[in-house]
Amino acid sequence: MDWGVVESFIIEKMSEYRMPGLSLVFIKGGEVVYAKGFGYRDLEVLAPATPGTVYGVGSITKSFTALSILVLAERGLLSLDDPVGRYVGLDLRVGGQPVAVHHLLTHTSGVPALGYAEAFIRSVLGLDGLWLPLSYADDVLTFMRGFEGWVEAKPGERFFYLNEGYVILGRVIEKISGLSYEDFVRKNILEPLGMKRSYFRREEVERDGDVAVGYIVDREGRHVKSRFPYGVTADGGLLSNPLDMARYISLLLNRGVYNGVEIISSKSIEIAESIHAKLPYESITADGYGYGLMIKEDFLGRKLVGHGGSVLTYTAYMGYVRDGNVGIAIMSNCSGYPLSLIALYTLAYTLGYDPEKLEFRKLDKVYSKLQGVYETFKGTMKLTVRRRAGTLVVEYRDRLVEDVTPLTPVKVEEDYALFNAYTLTGRIPVEFRVRDERVEMIYERYKLVKVPKV
Numbered sequence: 001m002d003w004g005v006v007e008s009f010i011i012e013k014m015s016e017y018r019m020p021g022l023s024l025v026f027i028k029g030g031e032v033v034y035a036k037g038f039g040y041r042d043l044e045v046l047a048p049a050t051p052g053t054v055y056g057v058g059s060i061t062k063s064f065t066a067l068s069i070l071v072l073a074e075r076g077l078l079s080l081d082d083p084v085g086r087y088v089g090l091d092l093r094v095g096g097q098p099v100a101v102h103h104l105l106t107h108t109s110g111v112p113a114l115g116y117a118e119a120f121i122r123s124v125l126g127l128d129g130l131w132l133p134l135s136y137a138d139d140v141l142t143f144m145r146g147f148e149g150w151v152e153a154k155p156g157e158r159f160f161y162l163n164e165g166y167v168i169l170g171r172v173i174e175k176i177s178g179l180s181y182e183d184f185v186r187k188n189i190l191e192p193l194g195m196k197r198s199y200f201r202r203e204e205v206e207r208d209g210d211v212a213v214g215y216i217v218d219r220e221g222r223h224v225k226s227r228f229p230y231g232v233t234a235d236g237g238l239l240s241n242p243l244d245m246a247r248y249i250s251l252l253l254n255r256g257v258y259n260g261v262e263i264i265s266s267k268s269i270e271i272a273e274s275i276h277a278k279l280p281y282e283s284i285t286a287d288g289y290g291y292g293l294m295i296k297e298d299f300l301g302r303k304l305v306g307h308g309g310s311v312l313t314y315t316a317y318m319g320y321v322r323d324g325n326v327g328i329a330i331m332s333n334c335s336g337y338p339l340s341l342i343a344l345y346t347l348a349y350t351l352g353y354d355p356e357k358l359e360f361r362k363l364d365k366v367y368s369k370l371q372g373v374y375e376t377f378k379g380t381m382k383l384t385v386r387r388r389a390g391t392l393v394v395e396y397r398d399r400l401v402e403d404v405t406p407l408t409p410v411k412v413e414e415d416y417a418l419f420n421a422y423t424l425t426g427r428i429p430v431e432f433r434v435r436d437e438r439v440e441m442i443y444e445r446y447k448l449v450k451v452p453k454v
Helices: 004-017 058-074 101-105 116-125 137-144 163-177 181-193 202-207 242-253 266-272 339-350 359-370
Strands: 021-028 031-042 215-217 223-225 294-299 302-310 315-321 326-332 372-375 382-388 391-397 402-412 416-423 426-435 438-443 446-450
Touching: 004 021, 004 031, 004 339, 021 242, 021 339, 031 242, 058 101, 058 163, 058 181, 058 266, 058 302, 058 315, 101 163, 116 137, 116 163, 137 163, 163 181, 181 242, 242 315, 242 326, 302 339, 315 339, 326 339, 339 359, 359 382, 359 391, 359 402, 372 438, 382 438
Parallel strands: none
Antiparallel strands: 021 031, 021 326, 215 223, 294 302, 302 315, 315 326, 372 382, 372 446, 382 391, 391 402, 402 416, 416 426, 426 438, 438 446
16 A cells, blocks of 8 residues: 555644644554654654553543443443433533433533634643633533523533533542543553553653643744643643554454453443434534434445544544545644545545545645735736635735635636635625636626736
C-alpha cells in the first residue's frame, strides 16, 4: 500500500490550516500496520511529533466512561434504567420523569447543552472574560442547579449532546465503585490493555518525555502556545497517544477481548455501538449515538464507529470499521482541519476506495479553488472569498468598515457553484464559474474576477 497518498493529503491540510503537529496510527487485524508523526509536538525546540506523542483526546474520554458504566452493569452493581438521582446529589428529573443512566449515556436526557465545558475550557485558557472555576465534578452538579428552565424534551425523546451528563456518569462510577473515576478507568481499562502512557493527572503527564505542547492558531495564523485544561475528567479529561489508543480500538474490534483476556463482554460492546439516538442533524461521520460512540451505518457500505474530541488546544479522533477489521487513531496539538475527515480519507483508501471521490473531498477542492480576492472592472471594487466554519464567506473591508456575508451552498460542481447569501433585505444568489484558470463571480449587480496569485 502506498502510504504516500495519505501522507500527501495530511501534509496538504496541515500546511493549509497551519497545524503544528499530528500523530496517526492505523491498525488492521489487531496489529499496528502504520504509525507516523507529522510536524512538531513543540515548536519552540522543533521537537518532532511521534506516533507515541501524548495529546488531550477530549470527548473520546466519553467512550471510556460508557464502558466503565457497562462494566458495573455486568457486575450487577447498577441497571442502565436506574435513575441517576439515586447515585448523585442532584434530583435529575425532566417533566417529572427521572433521568436514567441510559439517557445520559445516549445524550437523551432532554436537557440541551448547558455549556459548562465550553466556558470552563475558555476560562482556563484565558480566551474570553468569563471565569468559571469548576475544579471538581461536584462543582458541575452545583453549576447545573436551576437547569429545569432549559429543558426541551422528555427523557428519551430527543438528542442533545450534554457534557454535563457524562460528568454525572463519572460521579455514578465513583459512588458505586468506591474508587475515583480516574482510578476505576485505570484499573479496569487502561492497565488491562497496557495503556501505560494514558493519563488523567498533570503530574503523570509532566513525567512523560513525549508530550505535545498545545497551541491555538489565531486569526493571523500565528501559533499561540497554550495548555491542557486540567479539571473535570469523565467527559473529556483523558490524555493519551495513538499507540495506546490502538490497543483500545483493538479491544473494541475484538468484541471486548485483548490478548486473550476478556475485559468486557461482547454483548456490552454491541450495545455500546448500536444506535440508541438518531442525530437531529446531518453528519458525514455519524447518523446516531450509542454509548459514548458515534455510529455511521453506511460508510462506503460498511458500519463506521468512532468518536472525536477537542479541548481547543488538542483535537483527536478514533474510529473503526469491523467489516474490514481496520481502525485509526489520530491526534493533533491544535484545532484545525477536522481530524475525522483525515480519518475517513485514510479508511476509504485502505478499504480500496478512491478517497478523492469522497463528497467532502470534492467540496474541499472546489472551495479551495474559489478562495481568493475578486475584483470588478478595472479594480473599482474588491471582495475576498474565504473558507470559514465549513463553508465560504464573502468579505468586504476598507479602512473603517468590515462586512462578512456567509454563503449557503445550493449546487457545487467542479466548474460551477451556486450559493445563496441571506441579508435583511432578502436572498441574493452568488454564482461562481470556473473557466480554465479564470474564476468569475456574479454577486448581486457585480461581475468579479479572481485575481491571480503572484
